[in-house]
Amino acid sequence: MRARILDGSHRLSDVLRPMYCLRDSGELDAARHQRRDLLAVEAVPLYRDTAEGQRDPLNALS
Template sequence: MSDALNWDDVRELAKRVFDAGELLLLSDEVLVILRRTAREVAIDAEEAEQALRTVPEATVLLGKMARRIRDGSHRLSRALVQMHRLRDAGDLEGARQQMREVLAVEGVPHYREIVEGQLAEMDELP
């Protein structure tokens, strides 16, 4: 996975397709975006390739990717706020639990790495 994620292109594509009603066109550029993003949001390569064979299936795949990015971001943001609140109040176990709960359901590797980093930082606290 790339060190520098840029999901703006897939977000913009999803916005055009789902909000503006544009038809998804499977150009070479769009295929590159969808393949890369599928990998980055933990969608099996075989599943992605199969979905990229038709516009309707590729559209469903795009929606799945956009949901994983959006839902994971919201879940992580809420948990981080709670974690910081609990940690600042001296409840390190409660703060850790917030992160463990995210790990239990999160599939996007980037978000998982952030959570694991937060847990490691808390493990270093006295």
């Protein structure tokens, strides 16, 4: 279980940084794609919730 949490934490941080850069440069579709790819594999509920919570900020910019 500890490994699953650690892997999820790394996956989330590996996706959020580039997602924010894409968002800030105006590439919202690419940022959404990053988030969707993460949600497709993320198993840790806390990290899924965090990734799903990024939907509203991305949609607000559209």
